[in-house]
Amino acid sequence: MPDPMYRQIADDLRRQIEGGGLAPGEQLRTELELREKYNASRHTVRDAIRWLITRGLVETRPGQGIFVVQKISPFLTTLTGDPRTGFGGGEGDIYIMEVTAGARVPAATAPRVGIQQATNQIADELQVEDNSTIVSRHQQRFIDDTPWSLQTSFYPMSLVERGAIRLIQATDIMEGTVAYLAETLRIEQAGWRDLITVRNPDETEIAFFKLPDDGRVSVIETRRTVYDEIGQPVRLTVSVYPADRNQFAVNVGSVPDEAGSGNASPRP
């Protein structure tokens, strides 16, 4: 009892791709040619192509043809770092540093500030009352003009009432919000906790990251709750990254410097 025909066709093409017979970026034969080659209907050929698409092996371009996907060289974000400065945690300045080290050009939009009522989940994570007022600061981040991440930080409005008024201004806080809160309110961040999940992108994310509209690329969401020295939540930062171009590192204890710079590209 053999596999269905569309699977046989897909497997044959997959072997050619994974075996190197079809290089990344190379164009496959057209549906009509494949239809003749495998002696199948166009519908069956299209089922085979769809099977390859959902596995991220090929992509189709209307009017052009079918192409083997090119893997994007992934960007690495280190989630651990110095809790006091936030350096090394994938935020602010260190984000710039890690990126430039790889000869890439980073950029971020000016923050879009919002004042809103906390949802249940956010109120829970910030340990404030449901529907209490919070400030959100949203940024889009790019590398080499490629959309790289969407980041939104939520702060209790009480921080603004206590004097941290620049939180509600839609301008960059150059020294970083960590240093700004330390100066203004003597709030030192003592640590954070990241919660990492993988999910499907919503429409905003599909549009911003220019993801294929067929849901084959997931996004990685990190929810970082930052605490001060008395264990009180200071902020919640939600970052979203496309899973096809991002890796994350976590360092625990004493780790050599260049550890694991052996990157994840198996073929030379």
Place this chain on the structure above:
Amino acid sequence: MPDPMYRQIADDLRRQIEGGGLAPGEQLRTELELREKYNASRHTVRDAIRWLITRGLVETRPGQGIFVVQKISPFLTTLTGDPRTGFGGGEGDIYIMEVTAGARVPAATAPRVGIQQATNQIADELQVEDNSTIVSRHQQRFIDDTPWSLQTSFYPMSLVERGAIRLIQATDIMEGTVAYLAETLRIEQAGWRDLITVRNPDETEIAFFKLPDDGRVSVIETRRTVYDEIGQPVRLTVSVYPADRNQFAVNVGSVPDEAGSGNASPRP
């Protein structure tokens, strides 16, 4: 110029699912009924259903019908912990502890031991010569009889030659390999580095995790390189988790105990 008809149908059904009109686990109308309701051909209805499937909103069961997917309550793995013991890093005993805390029953197969030549990537990560001999110890881990993760650890064969002979025995090392290497060779692990990536599952993983064969569920791969006090790699542990039932936590600095136990289910 409106969207294609299959998208309109899919959007209509999506709104019903996300708005709660169709509860998780509930059965949708059959293809034939949908065909009549939307006045479309069966093929068009199937295109709409396929669009929902690739986004993980519904699933089809031959002979039964179309159902709204049930989200699995995710299992949380904490990647940070005490570098000396490995506790709290998602390995060994702590894995048992975290799981039982949630009233779940964990289990793991006896390790399958292999002796092989290192691939380029593994040799690079363990800092040994290409094609030098390494030991692999592979385990399948379950929670409540549900396949939860596949884990393989790689050790340089030199550790065995220096006396850690139990590494090549296919039996559990009850005290944990971390303690065993400390006793036997005085190798203390000083830290580790996790590299987290998201990718599509291979056929082994699809079979073991019972993932849908349509590639809509990704897996999360963590590659943990463990170092001793002189910065020498001791082992590489590769763990694979299905993305639809796993979350990860990373603690940095000082973090309150019950932090973020506010779980990720938005609806009550």
Place this chain on the structure above:
DNA sequence: GCAAATTTGTTCGTATGTATT
């Protein structure tokens, strides 16, 4: 700049196979 040719995208129809109830 435009028309033709090429290629994938959408939609209809029909028939048969396979899994479940």
Place this chain on the structure above:
DNA sequence: CAATACATACGAACAAATTTG
């Protein structure tokens, strides 16, 4: 065994995007 429901496969036509002449 029969009924039901999804899966696979054939065919046909037109639309939309892109490249080519």
